[in-house]
Amino acid sequence: MLKDALKGKLSAKELNLLRRSFDVVGDIAIFEVPDELKKKEKLIGNTILELLSNVKVVAVEQGEHKGAFRRQKLKVVAGEKRLVTTHKESGVVLALDVEKCYYSPRLGSERLRVASLITPGEKVLVAGSGVGVYPIVLAKHSVAAKIVGVEINPVAHKFALQNIKLNKVSDKVQAIKGDVFKLKLGKFDRIILAMPTFGVKFVPQLLKFAKNGAFLHVLDFAEESDREAPARLLREICEKKKRPCTILGVIKTGTPGVRRLRVCVDVKLYPNMFK
Ligand SMILES: C[S@@+](CC[C@H](N)C(=O)[O-])C[C@H]1O[C@@H](n2cnc3c(N)ncnc32)[C@H](O)[C@@H]1O
Structure with missing residues (x-):
């Protein structure tokens, strides 16, 4: 066109x-x-x-x-x-500054996919929640009881607070400003690591937030020729940390470069083996 x-x-x-x-x-x-x-x-x-x-x-x-x-x-x-605007994704309204905050409309279907996996009453953590898009989409499109989003960029965090109000989800969504790896946040049924530049290597720093039997969704990059590589590494990491897991799938979520993929590794930690 x-x-x-x-x-x-x-x-x-x-x-x-x-x-x-x-x-x-x-x-x-x-x-x-x-x-x-x-x-x-x-x-x-x-x-x-x-x-x-x-x-x-x-x-x-x-x-x-x-x-x-x-x-x-x-x-x-x-x-x-x-560069400030208001965007709509899956019925959610998002105010944001497109230069000062990360946001990609291309991840909309991936967010809905994760929303569809959530079971009633779950407590969900979103690490790197930006302007609040993941937590708010999950609040609107899933049966989660509570979603906590942690974001280190103060501008994105400010928009997240505004967006929680705009979408009337303050009963379910909490936005916290800070470094997710340094905070004390309690335990969660499901953790989304929405920071592919960190990826599976940073999972050890998030396992303290995972209940027994928790689900993890870890965004990472992979070569097109070996998209399972992050999943293999994640399995090794979890075993080393004595939190063995089952890999549920490796889902392609984008193509950020030539023969390069952004993937989401879905994982379930084994339940009731370690306290
Ligand atoms: C790829 S963006 C994803 C943002 C959002 N989830 C989305 O899909 O639009 C990663 C986000 O993680 C944030 N971030 C980076 N390091 C962080 C940390 N240590 N703790 C919390 N957030 C962090 C960045 O500021 C950025 O907003």
């Missing part, structure tokens, strides 16, 4: 360089421009504005997600000069 609209404005070679897809978060379109097209980003931005009436801001990615907070620098090239 975008390529069609740009025919006549860009050369055939330039059209070929253009990425096929881009994310829209709330009313902000976020797209990647290869170096060769930098001079055309305003033109591309204005074309997106003309094409999509729901888009009011067009921003261009300035490199990868970086640092502990996984933020990505953005440059507004067309439309209103702002």
Whole structure:
């Protein structure tokens, strides 16, 4: 669609360089421009504005997600000069700053998948909960009794508090600001490690929060040729820590690079073996 609209404005070679897809978060379109097209980003931005009436801001990615907070620098090239918006995912309303907080609309179906696995009354921990999307989607779409989200980025945490109110889930969801590995939080039936840059290697630091028989969902990266690698490592880690487990599955949740996958390793710790 975008390529069609740009025919006549860009050369055939330039059209070929253009990425096929881009994310829209709330009313902000976020797209990647290869170096060769930098001079055309305003033109591309204005074309997106003309094409999509729901888009009011067009921003261009300035490199990868970086640092502990996984933020990505953005440059507004067309439309209103702002990076704060309100996005809807699975009926949940999320206020956020797309530059100061991590959020990906591409993980929406993965969040619903985990929601569908929860059994009545569960207490769930989300490590790295960002603007609160995981906890709030779980509160709306699962039978969990309580969901605790921990987030280290103070800006994302502030939006999480706002989003809990916006979605009227304060009876079920608690947002805590801090380093999840350093806090005392009690025990949980299910733990989601939503920080793939940490991944399975950091599970030992979360096992103290896991009840006997708890479920873990650990996001990590894997090579396409060996997507089971994080699961094998996780099994070893759990055994070493005397919390043996069963691997329930390795689910592909995205393709962040060439032949590279983001996966979620689903695990059940063996029940009643160790106190
Ligand atoms: C990949 S993002 C996921 C955010 C959110 N769950 C989502 O899906 O949109 C990882 C998040 O973990 C947070 N984070 C990083 N280290 C952390 C830590 N030690 N304790 C708590 N949160 C952390 C980052 O600030 C970031 O918001």
